[in-house]
Amino acid sequence: xxxxxxxxxxxxxxxxxxxxxxxxxxxxxxxxxxxxxxxxxxxxxxxxxxxxxxxxxxxxxxxxxxxxxxxxxxxxxxxxxxxxxxxxxxxxxxxxxxxxxxxxxxxxxxxxxxxxxxxxxxxxxxxxxxxxxxxxxxxxxxxxxxxxxxxxxxxxxxx
Numbered sequence: 001x002x003x004x005x006x007x008x009x010x011x012x013x014x015x016x017x018x019x020x021x022x023x024x025x026x027x028x029x030x031x032x033x034x035x036x037x038x039x040x041x042x043x044x045x046x047x048x049x050x051x052x053x054x055x056x057x058x059x060x061x062x063x064x065x066x067x068x069x070x071x072x073x074x075x076x077x078x079x080x081x082x083x084x085x086x087x088x089x090x091x092x093x094x095x096x097x098x099x100x101x102x103x104x105x106x107x108x109x110x111x112x113x114x115x116x117x118x119x120x121x122x123x124x125x126x127x128x129x130x131x132x133x134x135x136x137x138x139x140x141x142x143x144x145x146x147x148x149x150x151x152x153x154x155x156x157x158x159x
Contacts, residue, residue: 017068019054023047025140034081036137043129044090044138063129066122075117076130080104081137082111089133092118095126 023046025035035044043062057064066072080088086104093099102114122128132138 017054019056019066019068019072021052021054021057021064022050023052023057023059024050034137034139036081036132037087037135038132039134041131041134043093044132046130061129063127066124066126066128069123070121071119072122072128073117073119074128075115076102077113077115078102078104079111079113079139081139084108086112087136088138089136090138091131091133092116092128093131094120094122094128098131 025044025046025048027047045059045062046057047059049057049059054067056067064074074092076090076092078088078090080086086107086109089101089103089105091098091101099118099120100116102116104112104114120128
C-alpha cells in the first residue's frame with residue numbers, strides 16, 4: 001500500500017506541470033483604502049503576488065490564463081467599502097461569463113468580509129479573473145489578513 005501511494009505521488013508531481021498562484025490587491029502592507037468605483041466592470045489587479053508557479057497569472061491585467069488543461073480551484077475574498085451604505089459587488093469570471101459572486105449592497109453595517117470558491121474545468125487559453133462590477137468599490141485594509149485571490153490546477157491520479 002505504501003509503495004503504491006509513493007508511486008502515485010511521484011506520478012502526480014512529475015507528470016503534470018505545477019500551476020498555482022496567490023496574490024493580494026495592494027503591493028505594500030500599509031496601503032489601505034477603496035478600489036473603485038469605475039464606470040465599467042474591470043478585472044481586479046492583484047498586485048502583490050506571493051506565488052505564480054507556471055506564470056499563468058498576470059498582475060498587470062489581473063487575468064489568469066490557463067496554460068494547462070485540467071480542473072482548477074479558485075478562491076477569492078472581498079471586504080465591502082466603509083461607506084455608510086455598502087456598495088460592493090465582485091464576481092469570478094471565466095471567459096467573460098460570471099461564475100460566482102460576492103456582494104454587500106444593503107444595510108448599515110461595515111467591515112463585512114466574504115469569500116467564494118469554485119472548482120472548474122479549464123482549457124488552454126481560458127481566462128479567469130475577479131471582476132469589480134461597474135460603479136462598485138471594495139476596501140483593502142492594513143492588517144496581517146489581506147484580500148486576495150488564488151488559483152491552482154488540481155492534480156489527477158490515473159490508476
